[in-house]
Each structure stands twice: as C-alpha cells, then as structure tokens.
Amino acid sequence: MTMKVKTQIIGMEPYKPGKPMEEVKQELGLSEVHKLASNENPYGPSPAAAEAAAEAAGHPEIYPDGYAAELRSQTAAHLNIDPSQLVFGAGSDEVILMLCRALLTPETNTVMASPTFSQYKHNAVVEGAEIREVPLKNGYHDLPAMLDQVDENTRIIWVCNPNNPTGTYTTKEEFESFLEQVPSDVLVVSDEAYIEYVTAPDYPDTLSLLNDYPNLMVLRTFSKAYGLASLRVGYGAGSTELVQALDPIRPPFNTTTIAQKAAAAALKDQEYVESCRRENREALDEFERFCESHGLSYLPSQTNFLLINTGIPGNRMFDSLLRKGFIVRSGESLGFPDSIRVTAGTKEQNQLFLKALDESLSENSTLSEQ
Numbered sequence: 001m002t003m004k005v006k007t008q009i010i011g012m013e014p015y016k017p018g019k020p021m022e023e024v025k026q027e028l029g030l031s032e033v034h035k036l037a038s039n040e041n042p043y044g045p046s047p048a049a050a051e052a053a054a055e056a057a058g059h060p061e062i063y064p065d066g067y068a069a070e071l072r073s074q075t076a077a078h079l080n081i082d083p084s085q086l087v088f089g090a091g092s093d094e095v096i097l098m099l100c101r102a103l104l105t106p107e108t109n110t111v112m113a114s115p116t117f118s119q120y121k122h123n124a125v126v127e128g129a130e131i132r133e134v135p136l137k138n139g140y141h142d143l144p145a146m147l148d149q150v151d152e153n154t155r156i157i158w159v160c161n162p163n164n165p166t167g168t169y170t171t172k173e174e175f176e177s178f179l180e181q182v183p184s185d186v187l188v189v190s191d192e193a194y195i196e197y198v199t200a201p202d203y204p205d206t207l208s209l210l211n212d213y214p215n216l217m218v219l220r221t222f223s224k225a226y227g228l229a230s231l232r233v234g235y236g237a238g239s240t241e242l243v244q245a246l247d248p249i250r251p252p253f254n255t256t257t258i259a260q261k262a263a264a265a266a267l268k269d270q271e272y273v274e275s276c277r278r279e280n281r282e283a284l285d286e287f288e289r290f291c292e293s294h295g296l297s298y299l300p301s302q303t304n305f306l307l308i309n310t311g312i313p314g315n316r317m318f319d320s321l322l323r324k325g326f327i328v329r330s331g332e333s334l335g336f337p338d339s340i341r342v343t344a345g346t347k348e349q350n351q352l353f354l355k356a357l358d359e360s361l362s363e364n365s366t367l368s369e370q
C-alpha cells in the first residue's frame, strides 16, 4: 500500500467475532443452529425493551440525542451516582476506544492481564502504546504482579472483572487493596460487562469507590444480560473530571435513539434481569455437574459462560460441535488451546448442547487414541 497508515496497524487483525448462525446453516446444511459463542442473553431482552426499540424505529430520520439525557438520568438514578459521571458508547467497546485515544501515546504503557478481553490491547496498539501483559495466576488476575509493572509512563491498568474468557473474578478485598496502591495519576478500568450475572457475595462494589478514587472508571454494557448486543450501547462511570475529558472524543451521535430507548426500558425491568441471572446460574451449575461427571476441568464462572478444558484441541472440538449445530468459541484463539468457551443457553439449548458435547468428547477421544 502506498498510503502511509500508522506502522503499528499494518498487519493488525480485525476483531474475530463468533461465527454467524446463517453462515453455519448454509455451509453445513443444518436447519437449526445454536450460537453459544458470544455471551449473548439466550432469552433476549425484556419485552418492554424490544417494544421501546420497535417504537423508536419508526423515526429514523431524526438524529439521536447525543447526550442521551433520558438514559443518562435513569442510569445515574439506578447506579446512585451523578449524571455527569457517565459517558455512553456504542457498546462499552467504544468507551474502551475513547479511553485509549484519550490517555495512550507511543511514549506511554498500559497494563493488563493475559488472557483477557482482546479490545484493551487492540486499541492500545492502535495508539502505539507499549502493552504490558501479566499472565493470569491459576486463571485469576494477578493484581500484585500487575502493580509491579506500573511505572511513571503507565496510563491505564485494565481489570476485567469477571474476566473474559475465564469467567473468574477479583474479590472486593483484592481490588480495594490494589486500588489503594495504584498511583493516583494512573487510570484503573474495572470492566464489569457481566456484573448482572455475578452471584459471589465478595465481588467489589466499585461504584461506591468512585468518590474516593477519581482515577477509577467502571465499564458496563447493555449487550450481555440486558440482551441488547445488536443495538450497541454501554457506558463508563467515573469522576466528572474524567468524563469531561473523554467527552470531546466521543463521536457526536454515537448511541442511537433506538438503543437509548431500549436501554432505558431494559433498565426499568430489573425483575427480568433477576430472572435471567437465576436461569443462568442454574445453567452454569448444570454445565459444572457435567464437567465433574466427565472428569473435565473448568474455571468457576461468575459470568454467563464457562471455559471448559476438554483436553482436546479447541479448534477440533469447535468443528465437531459445529457439525452438530452448536457454535462455541475455540480456546485456541483465546489463550487456552485445550479448552472451549461456551455461553449458557436456554434450558432446552443446554440439554441439547450437553448431549452434543458428550458425543463430541467420545468421538474425539477415540480419535486421539488411534
């Protein structure tokens, strides 16, 4: 190419999403395919949110409210913070992008776990920053080791809690003691994309720390438990000062009216979220029982997915399950080569999936013995 794009983005791979359902149906001639690959809510959004979206869809000619005033005031009330402490993004992905754009340069570095959610590194690379990856310790964030990586050029530390792709979480005690030791000019991001699924009593209450730590930003999304992944809406909650610094970077109309209306309606229906959390916990319990009865190891999950070590190469299990109509994520691209990451589906989907997994396990273990 003759145009001079930033050298650091030459050869960079775009984000690899879970395989789309229609593509799989066509390729394999399957009539029914279950996507358990992207941690979407298998039950969809609250009916009230779907209704609000449909209604808003009738007026696509009008630009959205860039400030998202209605969603902002509702979210602030829900979180018990000030509306000025929120920045909305086209998914929390976009807030990650804005943070990197605001804080990172080639002279700086950023600290994160490995493996963790891919977008921290991806956006930091685009800004030319140095990436300091700290291996997970037995599947968990090693916060003391991450702290050791901090120097005067560190600008952002990412804590994915619970962590994707492991499902593991950092406790309140660990997080608070870590935060206390981070220099006050280094931003700590607590990415809580799965918080609605968390049931652990010692999970941190980061919102209550925002007043004491202006260098803390909490990321949340409407894509996972709220079931609105396609509409692209998430947010960051932090100090008013930080939010004001980010706002000029935010594209003017980055969240649509449809997304704002649907998210506001979804937020009001907490009973629905609660029922999804209950169903999800039951599904994970069932997955775990399956693993135990089949001698498979897994990491305990506070999310809506489970990382299962099948002892068989992830891509092979992926293919085998795909042929039976199930799209999962191979651990090979996630840093766990002998694992698959499976999103909890509906009760029916999970029954069918465990049957397929059972078959795939026998087929592939016989293969490896040959």
Ligand SMILES: *Cc1c(COP(=O)(O)O)cnc(C)c1O
Binding pocket: 039, 090, 091, 092, 093, 094, 117, 160, 163, 164, 191, 193, 220, 221, 222, 223, 224, 229, 232, 233, 234
């Ligand atoms: C899914 C996910 C996100 C991004 O979700 P959006 O759809 O962009 O809001 C962010 N962080 C983690 C850890 C995720 O798993």
